[in-house]
Amino acid sequence: MSVTGQxxxxxxxxxxxxxxxxxxxxxxxxxxxxxxxxxxTVFLLPSKHLILTEIAILALFALSLDLILGYAGIVSLGxxxxxxxxxxxxxxxxxxxxxxxxVLALLASGIAAAGLGFVTSFLVLRGSDLTRLMVTLGVAxxxxxxxxxxxxxxxxxxxxxxxxxxxxxxxxxxxFGKTAYVxxxxxxxVLFVIARRIVNSPFGLSLRSVRGNSLRASAIGIHVNGRLxxxxxxxxxxxxxxxxxxxxxxxxxxxxxxxxERSADVMLMLIIGGTGYLYGGMIxxxxxxxxxxxxxxxxxxxxxxxxxxMLVMMIMFGRVYxxxxxxxxxxxxxxxxxxxxxxxxxxxxxxxxMGIARPHxxxxxxxxxxxxxxxxRSVRARFARKGE
Amino acid sequence: xxxxxxxxxxxKHFGGIVATDNVSLAVEKGARHALIGPNGAGKTTIxxxxxxxxxxxxxxxxxxxxxxxxxxxxxxxxxxxxRTFQINQLFADLTPLETxxxxxxxxxxxxxxxxxxxxxxxxxxxxxxxxxxxxxxADVMSERTGTLPYGKQRLLEIALAIACRPHVLLLDEPAxxxxxxxxxxxxDAVAALPSDVTVLLIEHDMDIVFSFADRISVLVNGAxxxxxxxxxxxxxxxxxxxxxxEEAHA
Numbered sequence: 027m028s029v030t031g032q033x034x035x036x037x038x039x040x041x042x043x044x045x046x047x048x049x050x051x052x053x054x055x056x057x058x059x060x061x062x063x064x065x066x067t068v069f070l071l072p073s074k075h076l077i078l079t080e081i082a083i084l085a086l087f088a089l090s091l092d093l094i095l096g097y098a099g100i101v102s103l104g105x106x107x108x109x110x111x112x113x114x115x116x117x118x119x120x121x122x123x124x125x126x127x128x129v130l131a132l133l134a135s136g137i138a139a140a141g142l143g144f145v146t147s148f149l150v151l152r153g154s155d156l157t158r159l160m161v162t163l164g165v166a167x168x169x170x171x172x173x174x175x176x177x178x179x180x181x182x183x184x185x186x187x188x189x190x191x192x193x194x195x196x197x198x199x200x201x202f203g204k205t206a207y208v209x210x211x212x213x214x215x216v217l218f219v220i221a222r223r224i225v226n227s228p229f230g231l232s233l234r235s236v237r238g239n240s241l242r243a244s245a246i247g248i249h250v251n252g253r254l255x256x257x258x259x260x261x262x263x264x265x266x267x268x269x270x271x272x273x274x275x276x277x278x279x280x281x282x283x284x285x286x287e288r289s290a291d292v293m294l295m296l297i298i299g300g301t302g303y304l305y306g307g308m309i310x311x312x313x314x315x316x317x318x319x320x321x322x323x324x325x326x327x328x329x330x331x332x333x334x335x336m337l338v339m340m341i342m343f344g345r346v347y348x349x350x351x352x353x354x355x356x357x358x359x360x361x362x363x364x365x366x367x368x369x370x371x372x373x374x375x376x377x378x379x380m381g382i383a384r385p386h387x388x389x390x391x392x393x394x395x396x397x398x399x400x401x402x403r404s405v406r407a408r409f410a411r412k413g414e
Numbered sequence: 415x416x417x418x419x420x421x422x423x424x425x426k427h428f429g430g431i432v433a434t435d436n437v438s439l440a441v442e443k444g445a446r447h448a449l450i451g452p453n454g455a456g457k458t459t460i461x462x463x464x465x466x467x468x469x470x471x472x473x474x475x476x477x478x479x480x481x482x483x484x485x486x487x488x489x490x491x492x493x494x495x496x497r498t499f500q501i502n503q504l505f506a507d508l509t510p511l512e513t514x515x516x517x518x519x520x521x522x523x524x525x526x527x528x529x530x531x532x533x534x535x536x537x538x539x540x541x542x543x544x545x546x547x548x549x550x551x552a553d554v555m556s557e558r559t560g561t562l563p564y565g566k567q568r569l570l571e572i573a574l575a576i577a578c579r580p581h582v583l584l585l586d587e588p589a590x591x592x593x594x595x596x597x598x599x600x601x602d603a604v605a606a607l608p609s610d611v612t613v614l615l616i617e618h619d620m621d622i623v624f625s626f627a628d629r630i631s632v633l634v635n636g637a638x639x640x641x642x643x644x645x646x647x648x649x650x651x652x653x654x655x656x657x658x659x660e661e662a663h664a
Contacts, residue, residue, distance in 0.1 A: 036543055039552050040536075043511055043543045046556040047533025228519040229528040231508070235516055238505035245465065245503070246517040246578055247491035248525060256526075 051226040060305065061215065068208055075203035081315045082210040083271045088295045088307025089214075089221060090264035095293075096301030097225055098257045099237035100150055103159045103289050104166030105265055107146070110284030111169065112139040112266025117185040117279035118178060126191045132213065132270050139266020140259050147258035151251050163286070170284035184280030188273060199277070206275040213271060214308075217264060221304060224260070233257055234302075294337070300345065328366050332356050335373060342384060347391045351380070416479050418443045418612045419464070419495075419582050424473035426459055426636075433459040434470070435637040441582070441614055448615045448623045451633035452656065457616045458500060460633070461584050464614075465497050466490050478581065492521075494581035498571045500590055500616075506560030510551050510570050513559060514542040517577035542577070549573040549603055565596030572603055582612045589622060624648065632656075 067078055087109055094100040112135040118124070125131040149161045173179045180186055192198040199205045224230050232253055235243045240250050273279045282288065291314070292307075299310025317336070321329035335355065340348030355376055359369040380387070417440035426434035433456045441447045449457055462468040464475060466487035474483045482490055505513055518538050519525050533539055546552045549569045554562055559570065568588070575583055589600045604626065607613060617623050623630065624644050631641040632653055640653050647653055 036540070036547060039543045039547060039555075040540050043515075043539045043555065044533055044536075046509070046511055047515070047531070047539065051531045051533075223531075224528045226531050227528045228516070228524045228530065228532050229526055231512060231516050231532050232520065232525050234508060235505045235513075238507055239503050241467070242499070242503040242505065242574075244487040245467075245491065245497055245499075246574060247488050247520045248516075249486075249488045 057305075060308075064211060064215075068204075068211065072202065072204065075207040077315065077319060079203055079207045079210050079275050080272075081311055082207065082214045083268050083275070084292065084295060084315060085308040085311040086210075086214045086217060086271070087265055087268040087292050088299070088311050089218060089304060090261045090268060090307075091292050091296050092301055092304060092307045093221060093224075093261040093264065094258055095296060096303070096306065097230065097233045097237060098254055100254065100258065101155045101158050102150070102162040103286070103293065104162030104164065105261075105292055106284050106286070106288035107162070107166040107169045108139045108143055108262040108265035109269035109272075109288060109292075110166075110173065111142050111269065112136065113269030113273045113279045113283040114173060114179055114185065115139070115266070116270030116273040117188045120188045120190055120274070120277075121185060127195065128190055128193045128209070128274050132267055132274070135270035136263040136267040139269070140263035142266075143262020144255065144259040146262075147255045150258065151254055163289070166284060166286065166289055170281060173281055173284055179279075182281060184278060185273075186278065188277045188279065190274055190277055199275075203275070210271050210275060213267065217267065218304065218308075221264070225304065229253070229256070298337075298340070298345070324360070325366075328369075331366075331370070331373075335377075338377070339380075342380065343387065343391060415443065416476075417441055418445075418478055419614065420476040421460075421464070422474045422476070424460070424463060424475065425471045426456075426463055426468060427471045433636050434463060435635065437473070437633075437636070437638055439631060439638065441612055442629075443612055444610060445629055446613050446615070446627050447629045447631065448617060448627035449631050449633060450617060450620075450623055451639070455633040456636040457633055458586060459636070461497060461586050461614075461616060464584060465495060491578055491580075494579075495584065496575040496578040496580035496582075497584040498575045498586055498588060500586040502564075502567050502571050504559050504567060504570060504574070506558070508559055509556050510546055510559055510562070510566075510573075511542060511555040513570065513574055514545050514577045515539065517574055518542050518545075521578055545573050545577050548606075549576075550599065563596075565592055565599060568592050568596075568600055569603060572600070576607070580611060582614065583607065585613060585615045585617075587617055588615070589617075589619060 067074070071078065087105070090108070091102065091105050094102060115135040115138045116131050119131045119134060120126070125134055146165050149165065150158045153161075174181055190199050193205065193209050197205050197209070225233070232243065232248050235248065236250050236253055244250050269283055272283065295310035295314045296307045297310070298313055299306035299308065317333065318329065321332050325332065332352070336349060336352035339352040342348060343351055355373055359372060364372060419441040421437055421439045424434055424437040424439075425432070437460060449460065451457055459468065463470050466485060470483065474481055476482065477490070477493055477495060480493070482493065485493070508516070512532070515532060515538055518541050519532070519535075522538065524530070524535065524538070543552065543555070546555050549572065551566060551569055551573060554566060559567065562570070572585070572588060585604065588604055589597055592600055601622065615623070615626060627644055629642070630644055630647040632639045632647060634656055639656070640647060640650050642650070
């Protein structure tokens with residue numbers, strides 16, 4: 027360009043640029059805290075290892091969906107296809123003694139699911155969100171019916187007689203689920219680290235650009251479809267590993283691994299936690315499972331009602347306030363010991379009032395958020411000063 | 415020497431509508447070539463045909479003597495055609511640094527690397543920062559693109575095309591929608607484009623066209639109407655009749 031001889035002044039800018047890129051990839055305090063908390067559950071909650079294992083597996087599954095939805099903008103209502111495929115592959119490998127060692131079987135299941143992901147990725151390249159929803163849903167339905175009809179999958183009875191060898195030949199699965207939980211958590215962590223690496227790479231950056239504006243992405247030389255195929259294949263591998271973990275942890279695989287509900291639930295978890303920062307799916311999985319577990323204990327006949335209410339409120343008032351409002355309504359109904367019909371009437375009336383009052387409530391929540399952010403900034407500044 | 419960019423008998427029909435009608439255009443190396451015409455003359459359609467967003471109904475496109483008519487858009491970029499858009503097409507969630515860094519990485523064929531961290535290659539950061547500072551974007555390079563003022567976004571729109579290091583740059587109304595106060599920044603950036611980059615400019619604003627272009631093609635109803643040096647076009651009575659008359663340019 028015409029302006030030259032500026033290079034001597036560029037050095038500090040280059041430094042700033044490098045720091046700006048590096049900042050994105052650096053582990054922050056909250057992330058470290060998240061994983062330390064996860065590690066702590068191994069020792070502090072030994073009686074909860076079964077549900078924690080399930081949470082870790084769902085977290086991995088949701089992480090997989092985040093890779094395609096949060097980073098590449100591909101919506102899917104059939105992500106259970108890969109989860110279920112991985113689950114059955116792991117089950118069949120173990121049952122027929124093809125690959126006995128769990129970690130190797132897990133890898134094999136992931137690779138098999140990646141193969142399925144690669145083949146079906148070409149179906150989601152074209153079209154709008156709606157066509158993608160339909161196509162992914164269709165693929166999962168087809169797969170479920172195949173699993174239902176085949177003999178090797180055990181059909182409607184599920185895959186029985188799966189017996190797992192010790193992990194790496196040393197760590198046998200125990201009845202308290204400790205081995206299964208530690209094993210699942212390690213797999214989740216390793217795959218998370220890899221995913222984190224991927225999204226902070228030039229490839230990950232190109233995915234975000236494709237999600238943001240695929241027209242422009244192709245106008246700067248990015249092969250958009252190639253990138254979508256790649257990320258869909260990777261995400262399928264992740265989902266397949268999650269499914270395989272479930273089979274290995276429960277020593278059983280049934281048609282439920284391919285259910286529509288599984289695809290819908292994982293979407294809910296990701297939406298609850300938020301897309302595009304990798305932790306959303308994992309946080310969503312924890313919340314979803316904990317809330318589900320709690321509600322199913324307290325109001326076993328109609329816990330879906332409360333979950334639904336929470337989702338509606340989250341959409342109306344944002345994630346945090348929606349959850350708080352839903353919890354408040356639930357709390358009031360519980361304290362007043364309202365039955366199902368009364369709870370519904372009370373809630374519907376309240377939702378109507380909230381709907382009308384929404385324009386007045388939103389400024390209040392916005393103000394609270396503003397104060398919270400200011401507080402967060404000042405705390406962070408204090409931390410930064412300490413570090414110097 | 416053959417033209418850098420050439421079309422032969424380019425046609426584009428949308429159903430019964432003829433958007434591009436037998437356009438044979440030749441753009442010489444290093445040229446500052448402007449494509450003008452009244453609204454709906456089919457200027458942007460031609461850009462879309464040249465970049466591969468649209469496929470022509472008939473005709474061929476040559477880039478540096480090579481037939482690129484059926485090449486996918488991203489492959490044309492790699493061969494040296496880059497464009498800007500009339501309406502900003504940016505990545506709102508990325509920072510300008512990430513945006514330019516992405517284009518530079520892609521050009522260096524690093525875009526499929528999934529293990530290396532973005533920004534770990536010094537040459538990518540250095541070149542990105544260099545481009546950003548040349549377009550006066552260095553001070554906002556770590557802010558979210560979506561929050562930048564329109565004028566800055568418009569500069570990024572051009573900087574992003576430049577980051578592809580094109581042989582031929584297609585500028586689609588670079589100053590469109592830019593407030594008067596920020597306009598000179600855009601025009602300076604356009605004027606400062608490297609002289610070895612061939613520029614095809616689409617523009618409504620006659621001041622910009624006549625101050626910038628060394629050759630002008632006039633498009634009317636999808637067909638090439640007149641082509642020549644600026645002074646020829648400005649004095650051509652037919653052009654005055656269809657076009658310049660309504661722009662009140664003497």
